[in-house]
Amino acid sequence: MTPVVLVLLLLTVLVGVPAAPAWSQEATRGARELYNAGQIDAAIEQAEAALEETRTADAVLVLARPRLDRYRRFEILSDLTAARRLSLISRLANETCSACCATS
Numbered sequence: 001m002t003p004v005v006l007v008l009l010l011l012t013v014l015v016g017v018p019a020a021p022a023w024s025q026e027a028t029r030g031a032r033e034l035y036n037a038g039q040i041d042a043a044i045e046q047a048e049a050a051l052e053e054t055r056t057a058d059a060v061l062v063l064a065r066p067r068l069d070r071y072r073r074f075e076i077l078s079d080l081t082a083a084r085r086l087s088l089i090s091r092l093a094n095e096t097c098s099a100c101c102a103t104s
Contacts, residue, residue, distance in 0.1 A: 027054045028062040040066045040073070057093030060086050 031046035047063035064086035071079035 025058060028059050031062050031066075035062075035066050035069070040070050044070070057090045060093065061090040064090065 027050040028047065031043050031050055034040075034043035034046055043066040044063065047059065047066065051059040051063055053059075064083045067079045067086065068083035070076060071083060
């Protein structure tokens with residue numbers, strides 16, 4: 001993922017992306033199943049497609065997991081960097097959504 005895409009995702013997140021609506025979970029299901037089956041590269045491809053479709057914190061997190069796993073297995077530094085950035089974006093989205101949606 002290029003830095004430009006990450007910046008665009010961050011900006012999208014900061015304007016109030018929902019944490020994980022039902023349609024987002026459906027879009028990320030395939031990536032989760034591939035990840036759980038150990039098909040890391042296919043999971044990354046599927047998660048990137050889900051992220052393009054949904055632009056949610058859930059999709060970001062689903063993409064971060066296989067990136068981190070691939071780093072652990074093959075020590076590909078760019079995967080670690082991407083996983084860290086994606087994790088931060090997911091965390092910011094959840095905090096933003098929590099702050100927006102909190103009731104007094």
